Amino acid sequence: MNRLILILSAMAALLAISTGARAIEPDDVNVIVNGLSGTTFRDWKSKAVKGDLMAPLIVGRAYEEGKGVSKNYAEAVVWYKKAHAYGNPIASLLLGGMYDVGRGVPQDYKLAFRYYKQAADQGIAAAQDSVGVFYGSGKGVRLNLAEAMKWHRLAAEKGYAAAQSNVGYFYETGMGGVQQDYEQAIKWYRLAAEKGDENGQYNLGLIYLRGSGVQKNVKEAEKWLRKAAEQDMPEAQNDLGVVYALGGDGIAKNTGEAYKWFWIASMGNIVRGKPTLDLLRQQMSPQQIEQAEKAGRDWIKSH
Numbered sequence: 001m002n003r004l005i006l007i008l009s010a011m012a013a014l015l016a017i018s019t020g021a022r023a024i025e026p027d028d029v030n031v032i033v034n035g036l037s038g039t040t041f042r043d044w045k046s047k048a049v050k051g052d053l054m055a056p057l058i059v060g061r062a063y064e065e066g067k068g069v070s071k072n073y074a075e076a077v078v079w080y081k082k083a084h085a086y087g088n089p090i091a092s093l094l095l096g097g098m099y100d101v102g103r104g105v106p107q108d109y110k111l112a113f114r115y116y117k118q119a120a121d122q123g124i125a126a127a128q129d130s131v132g133v134f135y136g137s138g139k140g141v142r143l144n145l146a147e148a149m150k151w152h153r154l155a156a157e158k159g160y161a162a163a164q165s166n167v168g169y170f171y172e173t174g175m176g177g178v179q180q181d182y183e184q185a186i187k188w189y190r191l192a193a194e195k196g197d198e199n200g201q202y203n204l205g206l207i208y209l210r211g212s213g214v215q216k217n218v219k220e221a222e223k224w225l226r227k228a229a230e231q232d233m234p235e236a237q238n239d240l241g242v243v244y245a246l247g248g249d250g251i252a253k254n255t256g257e258a259y260k261w262f263w264i265a266s267m268g269n270i271v272r273g274k275p276t277l278d279l280l281r282q283q284m285s286p287q288q289i290e291q292a293e294k295a296g297r298d299w300i301k302s303h
Helices: 003-019 024-035 039-049 055-065 073-085 089-101 109-121 125-137 145-156 161-173 181-196 198-208 220-229 234-246 255-267 275-281 288-303
Strands: none
Touching: 024 055, 024 089, 055 089, 055 288, 073 089, 073 125, 089 109, 089 125, 125 145, 125 161, 145 161, 161 181, 161 198, 181 198, 181 255, 198 220, 198 234, 220 234, 234 255, 234 275, 255 275, 255 288
């Protein structure tokens, strides 16, 4: 599907609000904003000034992402608050995100949680997952793992990949009032992983690498760890190095490839692989080390 069709589809979604066909979702907003030019941004801003209910959300997101206009986080917050005043739940989600990380406003976990909760109560899956994260970490709200699991599950059952990975983690660890259940953990990790979620891919890879509740399968571990590593996840890069350092189950031991991934992970400030990296360095010639580090630099440049 080309970009024009995606933009038209998203605009149709906006119109659906007034007809009751379906509510707009955050991805609909992103599709529109990603297609903005300077001219179309000005069109949306003109609509916002004239009182269009959805336009402030588009304008705010454009300022946050720098699409069709220079990036300006403080200005994004101004427009999100306009959209929030209209009762837009996606604006609540995005305002939560701004206060969560301190983007355009001072970081404030309590305010972030309040905005996330408003969006979550209106059924926005991403906000429900964020509420779960806050309950699970005690950020801006009292720590409550059972409540965290409740909100993660609500989002996961709507197909939200990040939440599916979080539900999988709760089942793997037996947290949040659920019994440890590797079968359920694998189910939820796989759902997230197949949608491209890096945490789902990483955790599924570790399940197979360790043989936790399933037969150990290094080849399957390599498959999922590589997918997460290719998304520039340092933890997955490090553990992919472990796979190549050890080999097994149809994966050949490959010192150069192991060194490459440990080295890439070290560039992402993962230090737990340093002892193995030092050991591999002792086993390799200067030429092999140079070649592996060049491969690592080339990978970083291409990503």
